[in-house]
Amino acid sequence: MAEFNCCEENLSAYIDNELSEDEARMVEMHLQTCFRCNKAIHEMALLSEAVGELNRPAMDPLLTMRILNHLGIKDANAEVPLTGLFESWGILSLAAISMMLIMPYGYAFLRLMYTIYNKIVLLLTVTVHFSWRIPFGQVNNILGIIFMIGAIIAFYGFGRVYWGMSKKELAS
């Protein structure tokens, strides 16, 4: 059993500067004569320093944007779209990556685009050939429009309900 003066908890609080003046003075006086506590405080200080020096996680530059999107808050710059666009690091990064890709691979990229363009008629023909061929007619057209509008409304509605539910759960 350690003596009252060899209170390790106080040593731990001492290195954190969390003792009152009187308590700190008592610890300091005790340290002048106690070899064991000197050793203990040295170990604690070493450990504290090592924990303090551990690597922190690097910050994802897009995290703020993700947080604000999660909140449904638009960027303050959005009120002035052009300013937001030019001040945005995102657009600069995109431009830099585009330049890096276009400079060495520009020729190959343009050739690919050209080939796709040339084959677009073939692609459309194949798509039409294999598509579900419903003949145009008044009834079919009306049904098609109703179906598309319904799908859009349902998609929007589910989105709103989901957002509302998640907000409620997190706020509670």
Add this chain to the structure above:
Amino acid sequence: MIDVILINQVKAGDRAAFERLVENTRQTGLNIAYGILHDRSDAEEVLQEAYLQIYLNIQKLKSAEAFRSWFGKIITHLAFRRSKLNGRFKQIPLDEVTEIESTFIDSPEEFTLKQEERDILFKILETLPDEYRAALILREWEGYSYREISEVLDIPLGTVKSRIFSARGMLLKKLKRGGL
């Protein structure tokens, strides 16, 4: 240091101020969440939830000076909840508490911390019970005072003192054993 004027602007509903607040505090928040969860993706999700709660409830904050503790409390609470959901929340076994008492004083050899021991320290930190790790991380990484930690974790000041001491004791014991 949290800017009191900024907090008051956020409380008044200034969205640009809220964005600045996120910029100023996100690294602290991420450090606390990551220190508890040891998983970057979980920590980022906790941070997103935390800012949503801050945004929705900052009106209830009585004084701007209390923001630092309140912020830490929201992050640790959500991180503990996430840890429990993941089934990783760990509490301290009783035998470990009794062993800690003599960890520092009774070790015969001279203690040094070699580079390889520093490298495994983070992994050892992960094995600590969540509530102890949280107290230590708040102290060592973010410089929270014992009083602030007691507000964040809702525990008495004396418990903060013993938790930080015990966390150090457990870390040291595992380090001396050569790892996990």
